[in-house]
Amino acid sequence: MILIGHYDSPFVRRVAIALQLYGVAYEHRAWSVFAQADEIAVYNPLKRVPTLILDDGEVLIESAAILDWLDEVAGPGRALIAEGGVERRHALKVCALASGLADKAVSLVYERAVHARETPLWVQRCRSQIGGVLTALETDRASRAGPWWYGPMINHADIIVGCVLRFLREAHPDAFLATEWPALAAHAQACEALPEFAAVVMPFFVAPPKA
Known part of the structure; x- marks a missing residue:
């Protein structure tokens, strides 16, 4: 494989x-x-x-x-996800929100590093979407007392949120402040402490297109 x-x-x-x-x-x-x-x-x-x-x-x-x-x-x-029911639907929604956040963060990287420009209206829209998703995820995560999003076991929702938050911190350091989204900051810290996260990490880098 x-x-x-x-x-x-x-x-x-x-x-x-x-x-x-x-x-x-x-x-x-x-x-x-x-x-x-x-x-x-x-x-x-x-x-x-x-x-x-x-x-x-x-x-x-x-x-x-x-x-x-x-x-x-x-x-x-x-x-790493519930087989069905409400918990599965909720987990898929968290995954969708986090994936959408990642898409917007990547779009901003392309705008800056690939297109060599920053269109104000587009940047503002992406930043607004990123902030809105972070707030929604913060509210959801803060309402759950367990070590992971849906209880004692990590699942796909936990993983994608942890991965996206690391990318966001490295690609756009000013877009995610731990003081503004403390539940997500704690979640990210718990994820990165796991050996499975530590085993697959790479500093953010944009390779230039071939000439």
Whole structure:
């Protein structure tokens, strides 16, 4: 099994952490969507990460689809999300909010580092969306007393929020203040203390596109 993508991507990292928690061995190819776009295109014509190549050669793309497959393989007793019901719907909503936050944070990186510009209206909109999601997640997390979002066991909602918060702190240091969102700050700290998080970490870096 081969996982393609840099660990500084919250989407790649959430998949890698799930693989670690499931105890699934894999080869990691730290390919950049810019510097190694041609190599990625061999497996994924979208030239996006994460891309997961299974042992039989099948290729899975998009983090949510990859995790859905991993959960199916793990089975209901081990899956990192509730099998159904309200808890599953709520967890998927948290995952969707965190994924959307990540999309906006990545868009701001592209605006600054790739497009070499900062369109004020677009930046303001993205910042507003990021702040709104952080506030919604803060309210939800603060209302839950358990060590993790849905009780004693970590799940996909915990993982994606932890990954996104690290990316946000590194890519946009002024966008996430621990004093403003203390429950999320504590959540991020708990995530990063886990060996599975520590095993798949990479400082934020934007590889320039090929000339």
